Every structure is written in structure tokens, then in C-alpha cells.
Amino acid sequence: MNGQAFRIGYGEDTHALAAGRLLIVGGVPIASPHGAVAHSDGDVLLHALADALLAGYALGDIGEYYPPTEASFKDMDSAEIVKGVLAILDQHAAGFSVVNVAAVVTLDQPRLGPYRQRMQARIAELLSLEPERVGATFKTSEGLAPGHIQARVTVLLVS
Numbered sequence: 271m272n273g274q275a276f277r278i279g280y281g282e283d284t285h286a287l288a289a290g291r292l293l294i295v296g297g298v299p300i301a302s303p304h305g306a307v308a309h310s311d312g313d314v315l316l317h318a319l320a321d322a323l324l325a326g327y328a329l330g331d332i333g334e335y336y337p338p339t340e341a342s343f344k345d346m347d348s349a350e351i352v353k354g355v356l357a358i359l360d361q362h363a364a365g366f367s368v369v370n371v372a373a374v375v376t377l378d379q380p381r382l383g384p385y386r387q388r389m390q391a392r393i394a395e396l397l398s399l400e401p402e403r404v405g406a407t408f409k410t411s412e413g414l415a416p417g418h419i420q421a422r423v424t425v426l427l428v429s
């Protein structure tokens with residue numbers, strides 16, 4: 271194909287919160303009395319990012335490549351999922367690159383604002399991007415879903 275081919279990817283993830291679990295969002299550990307209940311490290315932002323990347327090239331979703339029933343994926347660092355998904359994309363869309371990322375995390379407590387720069391830097395590092403190409407915004411559920419954390423991620427891809 272001549273010229274650049276753009277693709278949009280979108281992904282979501284939700285996990286329940288429980289006391290005493292580590293809370294990791296966008297690869298960054300957050301000081302919190304509760305964390306995600308999950309088979310892996312429960313990083314909703316990296317899971318939604320991985321699904322957004324796969325969706326951009328219609329390559330299924332992370333459940334197909336990293337089934338939650340697989341014992342070896344227990345407590346897995348979700349950065350490894352993102353790296354694995356980038357390798358899958360490389361096979362199907364050689365030379366692709368990420369233009370930018372826009373992420374939203376919905377969480378009532380704790381506040382994530384103080385961690386924004388660290389999350390943007392970590393995601394940028396994983397995707398080999400400048401941090402200013404990674405937007406991260408945070409919302410509460412206004413008390414409607416205090417026991418959950420949710421992430422939604424959009425990516426623009428070009429090849």
C-alpha cells in the first residue's frame with residue numbers, strides 16, 4: 271500500500287478491589303489500602319492497553335494469548351503482556367508504530383493524579399514513545415462503583 275495506513279485501537283478492563291492487595295496502575299505501584307483482585311498483577315491500564323493494541327489490527331484479545339486459567343501467568347507482570355502483544359503486532363504489521371495513547375482510569379480512591387507522570391513515563395518506555403504521546407486521565411465513579419477499578423485506552427497506530 272502506498273502512504274501511511276492508520277488504525278485506531280480501543281480496549282477496556284475492570285477488576286474488583288480488595289483490601290491488602292497491591293494496586294498497580296500503568297506499571298506503577300500505588301500507595302493504597304486496596305488493590306485489584308486478579309490472576310495477574312491486575313494492572314487494568316496495561317490490560318486495556320494490550321487489548322487496544324490487538325484491536326487495532328483485529329488480532330483478538332489478551333485472553334486468547336494469556337488465558338487467566340494458565341498457571342504460569344499467575345501474578346504475572348502485566349508489562350510482559352504488553353511486550354508480548356507488541357511482538358504479536360510486529361509479526362502481523364511489520365514496521366508499525368504507535369502515534370499516541372489516551373487512557374482513562376476510573377477509581378474512587380486513592381487519587382491517581384500524583385502518579386500521572388510516572389505512569390506516562392512507564393507506558394512510553396514500554397512503547398518506545400516520548401512521554402508527551404501518552405495521555406492519562408482519572409475519574410471517580412462518584413461513589414457508584416467504589417469496589418472497582420476500570421481502565422479505557424485508545425491508541426492510534428500507523429504502518
Ligand code: C5P
Nearest residue numbers: 377378379380381382383408409410411
Ligand atoms: O471524578 P471526578 O470528576 O470527581 O474527578 C475529579 C478529578 O480528580 C479528576 O479530574 C482527576 O484529576 C482527579 N482524580 C484523581 N484520581 C482518581 C480520580 C480522580 O486524581 N482516582
Ligand code: MG
Nearest residue numbers: 283312314317
Ligand atoms: Mg485485567
